[in-house]
Amino acid sequence: xxxxxxxxxxxxxxxxxxxxxxxxxxxxxxxxxxxxxxxxxxxxxxxxxxxxxxxxxxxxxxxxxxxxxxxxxxxxxxxxxxxxxxxxxxxxxxxxxxxxxxxxxxxxxxxxxxxxxxxxxxxxxxxxxxxxxxxxxxxxxxxxxxxxxxxxxxxxxxxxxxxxxxxxxxxxxxxxxxxxxxxxxxxxxxxxxxxxxxxxxxxxxxxxxxxxxxxxxxxxxxxxxxxxxxxxxxxxxxxxxxxxxxxxxxxxxxxxxxxxxxxxxxxxxxxxxxxxxxxxxxxxxxxxxxxxxxxxxxxxxxxxxxxxxxxxxxxxxxxxxxxxxxxxxxxxxxxxxxxxxxxxxxxxxxxxxxxxxxxxxxxxxxxxxxxxxxxxxxxxx
Amino acid sequence: xxxxxxxxxxxxxxxxxxxxxxxxxxxxxxxxxxxxxxxxxxxxxxxxxxxxxxxxxxxxxxxxxxxxxxxxxxxxxxxxxxxxxxxxxxxxxxxxxxxxxxxxxxxxxxxxxxxxxxxxxxxxxxxxxxxxxxxxxxxxxxxxxxxxxxxxxxxxxxxxxxxxxxxxxxxxxxxxxxxxxxxxxxxxxxxxxxxxxxxxxxxxxxxxxxxxxxxxxxxxxxxxxxxxxxxxxxxxxxxxxxxxxxxxxxxxxxxxxxx
Numbered sequence: 001x002x003x004x005x006x007x008x009x010x011x012x013x014x015x016x017x018x019x020x021x022x023x024x025x026x027x028x029x030x031x032x033x034x035x036x037x038x039x040x041x042x043x044x045x046x047x048x049x050x051x052x053x054x055x056x057x058x059x060x061x062x063x064x065x066x067x068x069x070x071x072x073x074x075x076x077x078x079x080x081x082x083x084x085x086x087x088x089x090x091x092x093x094x095x096x097x098x099x100x101x102x103x104x105x106x107x108x109x110x111x112x113x114x115x116x117x118x119x120x121x122x123x124x125x126x127x128x129x130x131x132x133x134x135x136x137x138x139x140x141x142x143x144x145x146x147x148x149x150x151x152x153x154x155x156x157x158x159x160x161x162x163x164x165x166x167x168x169x170x171x172x173x174x175x176x177x178x179x180x181x182x183x184x185x186x187x188x189x190x191x192x193x194x195x196x197x198x199x200x201x202x203x204x205x206x207x208x209x210x211x212x213x214x215x216x217x218x219x220x221x222x223x224x225x226x227x228x229x230x231x232x233x234x235x236x237x238x239x240x241x242x243x244x245x246x247x248x249x250x251x252x253x254x255x256x257x258x259x260x261x262x263x264x265x266x267x268x269x270x271x272x273x274x275x276x277x278x279x280x281x282x283x284x285x286x287x288x289x290x291x292x293x294x295x296x297x298x299x300x301x302x303x304x305x306x307x308x309x310x311x312x313x314x315x316x317x318x319x320x321x322x323x324x325x326x327x328x329x330x331x332x333x334x335x336x337x338x339x340x341x342x343x344x345x346x347x348x349x350x351x352x353x354x355x356x357x358x359x360x361x362x363x364x365x366x367x368x369x370x371x372x373x374x375x376x377x378x379x380x381x
Numbered sequence: 382x383x384x385x386x387x388x389x390x391x392x393x394x395x396x397x398x399x400x401x402x403x404x405x406x407x408x409x410x411x412x413x414x415x416x417x418x419x420x421x422x423x424x425x426x427x428x429x430x431x432x433x434x435x436x437x438x439x440x441x442x443x444x445x446x447x448x449x450x451x452x453x454x455x456x457x458x459x460x461x462x463x464x465x466x467x468x469x470x471x472x473x474x475x476x477x478x479x480x481x482x483x484x485x486x487x488x489x490x491x492x493x494x495x496x497x498x499x500x501x502x503x504x505x506x507x508x509x510x511x512x513x514x515x516x517x518x519x520x521x522x523x524x525x526x527x528x529x530x531x532x533x534x535x536x537x538x539x540x541x542x543x544x545x546x547x548x549x550x551x552x553x554x555x556x557x558x559x560x561x562x563x564x565x566x567x568x569x570x571x572x573x574x575x576x577x578x579x580x581x582x583x584x585x586x587x588x589x590x591x592x593x594x595x596x597x598x599x600x601x602x603x604x605x606x607x608x609x610x611x612x613x614x615x616x617x618x619x620x621x622x623x624x625x626x627x628x629x630x631x632x633x634x635x636x637x638x639x640x
Binding site: 004005011012015016020210212213214215217220221222224225 | 452453454471474475477479480481483484485487488489490491494497498499502503504527543553
């Protein structure tokens with residue numbers, strides 16, 4: 001192993017990305033930063049835009065009051081309301097797109113509330129968008145746990161019966177906390193995926209291009225060893241990854257103010273190792289692409305399974321057992337799990353979950369280096 | 382001088398004939414297959430030190446594969462290869478300068494950045510030596526231009542400079558003059574002559590007959606076989622033709638007709 005030669009290769013890769021290949025720099029810096037910013041902004045601001053129709057059937061005071069309380073509660077969850085007097089009219093509004101769903105409040109319901117009985121509420125949802133439906137359901141659930149309580153209190157001047165009536169939740173969180181919003185929960189997986197995707201793309205495409213230009217062929221005709229080439233590329237692209245991870249974390253902490261209970265240095269380390277694993281995978285995979293377009297075609301093959309099974313889209317625990325086994329062979333699984341443990345659960349480097357995930361991540365990165373060296377060998381005497 | 386000093390450092394092995402160790406290139410029964418295609422079939426060849434050896438042949442005749450084997454990039458399936466008395470390996474690769482047929486350098490970087498990279502990897506640290514190589518190909522004043530903004534001929538010149546920079550005693554150049562303008566080509570050949578005089582051996586492939594004429598010796602290849610070998614005069618005489626072009630066509634076409 002000859003260090004100056006390794007450094008030359010590293011310098012070459014870094015020069016290319018930092019100074020010469022503007023698009024690579026965009027992919028490596030702007031894509032992750034912009035993705036995190038966009039997702040963050042959208043998740044923090046998915047507020048307006050939804051409308052709920054309230055079907056108020058009857059004129060009992062409790063009916064009218066329940067409707068008002070529900071209306072108020074929905075408004076506080078940023079959902080607009082429309083009042084109609086019959087179910088048919090509400091259905092028409094949903095079909096025409098003026099409302100996203102409706103709820104029926106009638107005298108029977110109101111009397112049931114006053115009697116402290118368990119009630120069934122008629123709710124209509126559009127059913128064409130999971131996100132919209134679940135937001136409305138959540139907001140309605142919230143409204144329907146509080147509104148009847150208020151009506152009951154007003155009617156009887158007493159607290160609701162301890163059983164049978166609706167409940168208010170007094171929740172405590174083992175991890176995270178009440179101030180943790182959707183973005184805080186999604187961020188670790190987003191961070192891992194974005195760090196993986198962008199550096200994999202530029203390394204895979206860049207090394208494939210060098211192969212296609214026969215620059216690598218020329219390198220292989222010098223005294224440079226295969227391992228020196230792979231390690232040099234890893235160092236050069238790794239330097240780019242360091243800048244990338246710093247940029248993403250700066251945006252997360254100072255712009256989006258993502259909550260994290262764990263140590264920021266540890267978060268940086270875990271993300272960086274995710275990137276290094278990805279770029280080593282890129283060097284290895286470049287052996288199977290003859291042109292940049294072939295390299296691009298490989299990206300979805302590598303990324304989609306990890307997106308679906310690696311804990312980014314669905315929690316690992318919810319995977320069917322057979323797919324859970326498949327997920328164990330994906331580097332993403334361990335990055336997401338370690339980053340979640342640190343960012344949400346506040347675990348440290350030496351907590352069992354983190355250190356074992358980190359060990360597997362390092363093993364993956366090393367394994368890809370070995371594979372990268374071996375596939376270069378195929379070509380060279 | 383450089384070339385000679387290296388052949389001297391290679392110890393003559395008892396079993397191998399002297400010629401194998403003294404020659405710049407010695408190949409015996411070389412075969413290389415890619416899948417079902419025989420790229421090089423049973424080629425035996427000896428190239429003495431200090432000459433320019435031209436490989437001629439139609440497309441896909443095995444010239445590039447032969448050069449890649451000599452450069453230590455491809456592993457032969459069978460046969461023996463010695464370059465400067467050395468078997469393919471790290472030491473042999475250190476003693477050769479290889480210019481691939483494609484761009485061979487990073488087209489998104491400048492000429493100088495490429496030069497710095499390849500020179501550094503080949504152990505050259507002297508900036509003067511790098512600039513000298515660029516001067517030889519007439520690119521010194523353009524060295525801060527990005528390679529892909531240069532014409533094809535200038536790209537070939539930059540690639541050649543990267544093969545020359547470490548002053549290897551054996552140069553393997555795959556169609557070095559494609560797209561290079563006439564004036565620079567003449568300049569290239571003057572430089573090749575000077576290198577030969579210093580003892581450097583050059584093996585190159587070409588399709589240009591005027592270049593073939595300038596080679597000390599030629600090897601004519603077709604379908605992976607070495608059909609004929611000799612000086613340009615010998616080849617003309619052997620085929621009974623007056624021009625090298627006719628000799629080439631005669632040789633290549635003669636063998637196409639079933640014997």
